[in-house]
Structure formats: structure tokens, C-alpha cells
Amino acid sequence: MHFTRRETLAMGAGAALLTVLPFRANAAVDDLIAEFTGGAELADAGVDLTAPEIAENGNTVPIEVSAPGATAIMVLAAGNPTPPVATFNFGHLAASQSASTRIRLAGTQDVIAVAQLADGSFARESKTVKVTIGGCGG
Amino acid sequence: MISRRDFLQVSMAASALVGASGFGNWGRLAAQQALTQDQLLQFDTFGNVSLIHITDIHAQMKPIFFREPEINLGVGENKGEVPHVTGADFRRLYGIEDGSPSHYALTYNDFSSLAKGYGKVGGLDRVATVVNAIRADRPDAILLDGGDTWHGSYTCLKTQGQDMVNVMNALKPDAMTFHWEFTLGSERVNEIVEGLPFAALGQNIFDSEWDEPAELFKPYKFFERGGVKVAVIGQAFPYMPIANPGWMFPEYSFGIRDEHMQEMVDEVRGMGAELVVCLSHNGFDVDKKMAGIVKGIDVILSGHTHDALPEPVLVGETIIVASGSNGKFVSRVDLDVRDGRMMGFRHKLIPIFSDVIAPDAQMTALIDEQRAPFKADLEEVIGQTDSLLYRRGNFNGSWDDLICDALLSEREADIAMSPGVRWGPSILPGQDITREDIYNVTSMTYGKAYRSEMTGEFIKVILEDVADNIFNPDPYYQQGGDMVRIGGMAYRIDITKPQGARISDMTLIKSGETIDPAKNYVVAGWASVNEDTEGPQIWDVVESHIRTEGTIRLEPNTSVEVVGA
Numbered sequence: 128m129h130f131t132r133r134e135t136l137a138m139g140a141g142a143a144l145l146t147v148l149p150f151r152a153n154a155a156v157d158d159l160i161a162e163f164t165g166g167a168e169l170a171d172a173g174v175d176l177t178a179p180e181i182a183e184n185g186n187t188v189p190i191e192v193s194a195p196g197a198t199a200i201m202v203l204a205a206g207n208p209t210p211p212v213a214t215f216n217f218g219h220l221a222a223s224q225s226a227s228t229r230i231r232l233a234g235t236q237d238v239i240a241v242a243q244l245a246d247g248s249f250a251r252e253s254k255t256v257k258v259t260i261g262g263c264g265g
Numbered sequence: 266m267i268s269r270r271d272f273l274q275v276s277m278a279a280s281a282l283v284g285a286s287g288f289g290n291w292g293r294l295a296a297q298q299a300l301t302q303d304q305l306l307q308f309d310t311f312g313n314v315s316l317i318h319i320t321d322i323h324a325q326m327k328p329i330f331f332r333e334p335e336i337n338l339g340v341g342e343n344k345g346e347v348p349h350v351t352g353a354d355f356r357r358l359y360g361i362e363d364g365s366p367s368h369y370a371l372t373y374n375d376f377s378s379l380a381k382g383y384g385k386v387g388g389l390d391r392v393a394t395v396v397n398a399i400r401a402d403r404p405d406a407i408l409l410d411g412g413d414t415w416h417g418s419y420t421c422l423k424t425q426g427q428d429m430v431n432v433m434n435a436l437k438p439d440a441m442t443f444h445w446e447f448t449l450g451s452e453r454v455n456e457i458v459e460g461l462p463f464a465a466l467g468q469n470i471f472d473s474e475w476d477e478p479a480e481l482f483k484p485y486k487f488f489e490r491g492g493v494k495v496a497v498i499g500q501a502f503p504y505m506p507i508a509n510p511g512w513m514f515p516e517y518s519f520g521i522r523d524e525h526m527q528e529m530v531d532e533v534r535g536m537g538a539e540l541v542v543c544l545s546h547n548g549f550d551v552d553k554k555m556a557g558i559v560k561g562i563d564v565i566l567s568g569h570t571h572d573a574l575p576e577p578v579l580v581g582e583t584i585i586v587a588s589g590s591n592g593k594f595v596s597r598v599d600l601d602v603r604d605g606r607m608m609g610f611r612h613k614l615i616p617i618f619s620d621v622i623a624p625d626a627q628m629t630a631l632i633d634e635q636r637a638p639f640k641a642d643l644e645e646v647i648g649q650t651d652s653l654l655y656r657r658g659n660f661n662g663s664w665d666d667l668i669c670d671a672l673l674s675e676r677e678a679d680i681a682m683s684p685g686v687r688w689g690p691s692i693l694p695g696q697d698i699t700r701e702d703i704y705n706v707t708s709m710t711y712g713k714a715y716r717s718e719m720t721g722e723f724i725k726v727i728l729e730d731v732a733d734n735i736f737n738p739d740p741y742y743q744q745g746g747d748m749v750r751i752g753g754m755a756y757r758i759d760i761t762k763p764q765g766a767r768i769s770d771m772t773l774i775k776s777g778e779t780i781d782p783a784k785n786y787v788v789a790g791w792a793s794v795n796e797d798t799e800g801p802q803i804w805d806v807v808e809s810h811i812r813t814e815g816t817i818r819l820e821p822n823t824s825v826e827v828v829g830a
Binding site for chain 2: 177179180181182183184189227235255257259260261262
């Protein structure tokens, strides 16, 4: 945990943000989900979200979503200043309904995947991804 | 018809009996000065497969003293569960007599006096004797090394792990997994692994650019033993680039990846594996959680958190075996595998009492050969200690207090920070402190001691961050180290609170003033995970401090108030 003075100052600014960790899903996230689903019920099963428990680098966190038969999957980073990450649309020629990408996370927060399934219903899964300073591992 | 689960539970009782026959008697045997190698090794060979597990050696080739923790708190579902049981509670749980060899080996109380009676523990030449004896019973026993092997001593640092590679190769393990090895840097790790005469395993070692399994490390290896197809799946430390400097091995990515673990279990079962063993560096609580999620693992050989347990822990139909650290223990697990499944087991945690188990002469010679070029530097006496020096424990150890004192005085700082690592042997009151002893608790490839200014607020953020890596109620969010050690500052911690609310009452000890979030403090520390850290090496800082002090005397550290334990 070494910090040059310059880094210390920069991180001091970041610390103000870090102290309010973990970021909470805000009302905007609920609105975004409602907009995507038209207010429909969300099932727990039907979409899989794979994300690390603790990010190795908060600036580039690999995630993967899959939902067999889905027509679309929306990914949100609930604690980011701009929560929408991506919406993947699958045409009927798509061989599989899965996608992987890397996302940037401002701090520890929930990543949410909402899928529109083949029958028009919706499913949701979320995972908490921790963003940490690191160090001190035994 | 007895179910498989019943079988395992019957085995559990049998295991406890094997343990009891050792544990109950050792106290008396010792009293009669009759603790013998035969008793330590006594084991009625069972079933058709034998596993030998050793882990977290941290490059300790020679016998040492190692005090087990006094404070090891569990949170959430693990509160009060093993391995979060210490001292008299631990002895009561396992039926260990006070003053017995097991008391000395497994708990912390009266450590200094018992250490004088029972002597040192470990030494890879003694481990070789034990491994050879098990192989005499069962020639095709599988020897598995759980990692943290090529790190932790003067000679290991100077030879970039070559001393340990040479000695371990002579012990002939069948497979290994990894953690601190990667702090040698990926170039050196790749070089060693390419030449290893045994399997280098890690189903969770991925290529960071492509997020695909790394080519050099295989997820599993098959062994045919006693007519049984055994698959050993490796699980490296999941949080390597977070807990250790990721810039030293940027090509690699880790993580728990339990969904990939399940795929590997299914794959080896599909290929005919009748026994699935996971050689893990997850840490005990993570292994427990993983055993409840991943189906089809028979045995998890658990490493990283340095716990030594006299009996396996059963989760569903998976047994979890924890084999201690620093070469102090070897576990033997005999398994009865029939009709394609594990039907029972017998287990013994063998403590390596260095004065009782005869060293293997060839191994002694090989170890001494590694040390010979450095002998004078290793043995140089830097000072003496009147206090017991140890490290293990959630909040502070006396070795860390000494290191923090060195940082405060040598680096003229207000506050000192020392990483909460779990390795490092103990030194008894009255012993000399040699250069080797200092390196045993400090050596690493990123040991520079920084000095910088931090605001009170940022110091709190660091403490909160590290505290959550230990006390998050979900083990998957824990990294397995202990709390960062603090010198010059007192604080209160409520381990039941969420991140951001655990730490309070931060006080600068020298003035008694409350830490001001807006004020800057001079902080000295070491083992930064950041690249381009500047400063002298920590072992030089500590050596200089001990030379100045001459004889080390430490008062009990009462600067951390723990709530919610």
C-alpha cells in the first residue's frame, strides 16, 4: 500500500466516494428495469450472470450473461453514475443467447441482468461485485 | 442398506478414534518421555487409496517453532465453527489433554514453556521420513502440495524459489497448486513450472486477456491407484492479483470460478473418475462454501488459511482436510473406493515433532546444500528477545508489533502498517534473533518500506477495506489474510457491522488525540501491491531497529478493541 503524494491526494478524493460503499441501486435502476419489462413480473430463474465476487481490476471486470431462448438481455451496473451497460438483442438466427463483455465499476455494487425470455416473460439475476484496495493477503 | 452418507459418518467416528488413540495417549506418553516416531506414524492402512497432504510450507526447510493463533474469529454462519475455535475450547472440542503434545502442536496456551519441553516442529527432512513411511505402507500413495511453497525465507528469496524447487522435487509430489509462487513474477513462475516433474494444477488459473484457462496450468490430473481412477483438480488462491501485486503476473487471472469447478468435476466423472480430490488454496471457509455448491467432490485438501484440524469437516458428502502450515503437519487420508464411489475414509493429522521424528539423511544433506552459500548471512545474530515473538492471530502478533515499532522509529512515522499475513515462525523468550529469523517473517519480492502522508479519512478507508476482506459474512468475499497490523494508533472494531461501519475510535497513541479525518498523518508501511514503491527493504529496517534495541522487550498490545466476537 504505497502511495506517492500525488496518488494519495487523488485517492483522498476517491476515498470520499469509497466511504459511502457499497453503492446502492438507485431509483433510476428500477425505472430502467420497468422501462425494459413494461412493468412485468421478474422471475428468479431463466437468466445466468457470471461475474467475479471480487474484481481483479474495477476498470475492466469480465462478465457473462446467458438466457436460453431469450430475445434480449439488459445489463446494469446499479452503482455506476450511468447504470446502463449494454442490452444484447438476439435474432432467431442467433446460435446461442449469451454474451460476454468487460465493464467498468465505480466501486462495490450489484451488477444486474434482466432477460426477456422466448415466451415474453422476464427474468432477473444480480451479483455483488466487490471493488477493493487490495493488499495484505495471507 | 447403509447409505454413503452413513458410511462417511461412521468413518468420521473412526477417524476421531484414530485421532483419539494418538491424542489421548500422547500426553501420558510424553510424561513418560516415550513419545516415539512409531506412535506419531501409527496408522492402520485402510481401503485402497492413500493421499498425503502438505501445504503452506512457506519455504521452511529447517525445524522451527510455530505458535497457533489465539484470536481466530468466524463471522456469519462460521461464527464459533472450526477452524474458528482456539485455545482451551479447541482442546475441549477434540478431547486434548492440557499439557499434551497435541496441546502444544494445536493451541497457543503456555506456548513458551511447552516449546521448551517438546522442542521444534517441522523440517522437510523429517517430513521426508513421514512421507517415506507412508509410502512403505502404501507405495502408490499420492503426495499433494497445496502451494505457498516457493516463498518465505532468505534462501528462497535469494534463489528465486530454486532451493524449495530442488528440495520438493526430491520429495516427489504428484501435483501442486499455487499462491505466493506467483509473486516471483510470471516469467520465473513459467520457467519453473515448465520444468516441474509433477503436475501444476489450477482450474481457476486463466489467461487474463482471453479469459480462458491458461495453457501452462492444467485443471486436473488423473492417477490410477489401487485399481481406482482418481482425479485431482487444482484450485489456486482465487484473489492473487488483489491480495498480491497483480502487476507481477499480468498475464494471469484467477477467481473462485465455482461454475468452472463444477464443469471440471462433471468432466472427470464423465471420463470415469471414481474419486474426485480437490487440491485447494481457497482457504477453509471458502472451501466449506464451495463444497456446498459444487457437487461431486469427495475430498477437499484445504490450504491458505493455515488451519490444522485433527479431524476432517464433513459438508454434504465432501470431507475437508486442513493440514496446517510451515511444515508443521502432514495429513494422511486413506480412502475406501468401491463401485465407483468413496465409501469410507481414515484420517490422521501427523504433527512433525522435530526431536521425535528422525531426519532423512539424504534430505538433510540436500537442504544443507541449498543453505551452504548463505550460511554466514543466515546465522548472523542481530539481537536477542526477552518476549515471545509470533505472528498468527486476527489482529496483532508480537512479531508485527516489533515490525511496526521498527517502522515508527526507523522511518519517523506517526502510524505504521504491516500486512496481516499468516506466515512466519515464532521465536522463544531468551533466543537469539538471527538474520534468517527476520527474513522468515518479512521476505517477499515486494518488501520495500514506503513512507507517505495519508488523511485520517483514508486510513479509515484502508482499515474498513481490509476488515471486510476478513469479516465479510460471505466467505466468497474473504481473502484469507488477517487484519492489517497498526502501530502508533488504537482503534475499535465491531466485526458484526457492514463495511464502512466496523472501525471507530481511531486514536493517535503518542498524543492521545482522536484521528482527524481531514488531517494528514505520516504513515510508514511495507508490502505495497502498487508498482514503483520506493524505500528501503523492510528486513533492513527491522534489522537496524533490532541492532539499536539490542534486546527486544514487548508489552502486550492492547490497542485494538474488538466487539462482536
